[in-house]
Amino acid sequence: MNGSPAGVVVVGAGLGGIRVAESLRSNDYRGPITLIGAEAHPPYDRPPLSKSVLLGKDDRVDLKPADYFSDSSVTLRIGERVCEISPADHTVTVQRLDDEAIRETIAYESLVLATGLVPRALPGTDGVAGVHVLRTIDDALALRAEMGQASRAVVVGAGFIGCEVAASMIRSGLAVTLIEPAPSPLAAALGTGIGDLITRMHVANGVDVRTGVGVEEVVSDGAKVTGVRLADGTEVAADIVVVGIGSTPVTDYLDGSGIELAPRESGGGIACDQHGQTSVPDVYALGDVANWRTEEGGTRRVEHWTHTVEQATVVAHRIAQTDAMIPAAPPYFWSDQYDLKIQVLGRPEATDDLHLVDDDGTKFLAYYSRDGVLTGVVGAGKVGAVMKTRPKLLTPTPIAELLG
Ligand SMILES: Cc1cc2nc3c(=O)[nH]c(=O)nc-3n(C[C@H](O)[C@H](O)[C@H](O)COP(=O)(O)OP(=O)(O)OC[C@H]3O[C@@H](n4cnc5c(N)ncnc54)[C@H](O)[C@@H]3O)c2cc1C
Structure with missing residues (x-):
């Protein structure tokens, strides 16, 4: 043990992590709060990444000013990854990203897991230059830098992020092809009736929308992407391919901890009750990684901003043992396109x-x-x-x- 304080330890310094810290302080929680984040950046907002950041309007989208952490007595440890959790000892082990040999054990009274998602890759694209996913600010800035040199882009997957990226890229002057194996964009979430209206919007803005056909193969010259081959045999040339085919909850650090995961067929992620309590005492999970029991008795894992913020409030009340009323609100999310x-x-x-x-x-x-x-x-x-x-x-x- 390295003598670090107990109190609340939050794993994941993204939206859910910072919001739970903030909500604890506003509920008069006075104990130590330690926020541990695997990225090299203080907490930032992800929705602008596919919108204003790609469009070159924003470079930084921090959720808090730099002095927030000292003013609120929240210890922020970035560039560190939690690699192990021991509920029996009430400790987590962190390793430095710049030197994985440097490890430290930190004690907790309450532990909050808000580790988000990692985007799925297309098979065979590892190491191929010009193929991108979009989850982090580093992803967004790397993609934006390449957009400046490119003229043709393919976006694989017409979910919300794929559609937003297509809109930002065509607005940036690239020729864009959007490829979706379902009959229309957003069909799985909203059905084809709305999906067809989304197609209409992209077509009106100049995007070449190809639905009902998947990507067979990403084609490269051995080092750099040159296009994609579709399942119907056609080839679409591209200098950039952005892959938006969904994401997987980040739970690798839970191996051996005894913290239960939800079955994949019900969304996967960390299984929780309707207040974010995991299967292990004093350990909570929230945000994109968490699969909460619903009031109706089902379970649900949701990948949206407002949902994460609401769950952070619930978990903070639980930990601070305050039972302030949280007003009921219907689930809500948004997407900005054009x-x-x-x-x-x-x-x-x-x-x-x-x-x-x-x-x-x-x-x-x-x-x-x-x-x-x-x-x-x-x-x-x-x-x-x-x-x-x-x-x-x-x-x-x-x-x-x-x-x-
Ligand atoms: C490009 C993009 C656009 C979006 N647009 C919208 C939108 O328009 N509307 C909407 O409602 N939602 C949108 N979202 C979704 C919204 O941003 C997420 O729901 C929200 O960020 C979830 O917050 P989170 O805290 O659960 O996860 P995240 O914000 O992903 O934070 C998790 C953090 O945990 C860190 N981490 C992971 N493992 C470890 C570890 N072992 N140790 C330490 N740290 C770790 C990660 O590095 C990451 O920084 C968008 C998401 C993306 C990626």
Whole structure:
């Protein structure tokens, strides 16, 4: 043991990590807080990475000013990775990223795990220059630097991040092809009805959208990417390939800890109750890596900003043993593409009934229902109309009430 303080130790200095530290302090938690982050940067915000950072409008997107940590007595240890957890001893082991031989053991009273995700790679692309994923600010700055030298880009995967990257790249003057094996972008999350409107938006902005076809192979000249070959045999030339095919929860450091993981078929990640408590006493998890039990008795792992912030508040209350009311709110996330804010409120599912109630060819508003009850709202450029439905998503509301 290296005599470091106990109190709350937070693994992962991203959004969830900093928000739990902040919320503990605002709940009058006076004990030591240690925030450990594997990146070389203080906590920063990820949503701008695919938007303003790629567009060259932002270089830094820090979540806190530099003096926050000393002012709030939060010890920030960056460039360090937690490699082992021993719940029996109430300790974590950290290793320095610049010298993995340097290790230190730190004691905790409460431990919070907020280690996020790592993007999935396309097989056979390891070491091929010009192939990118996007999760960190270093990823974004490296991609942006290459965009300056490139003219043709392929984006593989039309989920939210793939769509945002395609929008930022075409706005930066590149020719962009967006490839998605599903029938439309965002189809798994929102269904093909909305997916087709997303296709329309990208096509209107000049993106070559290829749906219903996957990537067979990334083609290179041995060192640098030159394009992709699709499953239908066509080849698309590219100087840059961005891969946005989903991510995997970061849980490798839990091996041997006894902390339970959720089954892969229910989303994987760290299994938690509805307050973020893991299977081990005094250990909590939140954010993209955490799979929380829901009030309805199911489980859910969510990869969105607002959800992470809400979970950080719940965990901080739990640790600080304060039972302040956390106001109920329907799940919410957003995505910025071109000049439109796309917002999703509630829990719409691809298989729900879709009711497109407003569509001027660019902006649109749609409700989702299941068994005649409103489940969610999706809008593009309809901020006021989306937010107006919040109260209706807190109690079962017949869809007829909104359509009438
Ligand atoms: C490009 C991009 C755009 C996005 N846009 C939107 C958006 O428009 N709207 C929206 O709702 N959401 C968006 N999101 C999602 C949102 O940013 C995430 O939901 C949020 O960042 C999750 O926070 P987190 O703390 O769980 O994980 P993260 O923010 O990923 O933080 C986890 C941190 O833990 C560190 N870590 C991992 N392992 C260890 C270890 N063993 N030891 C120490 N540290 C470790 C990681 O290095 C990382 O810094 C976007 C995400 C990305 C990547």
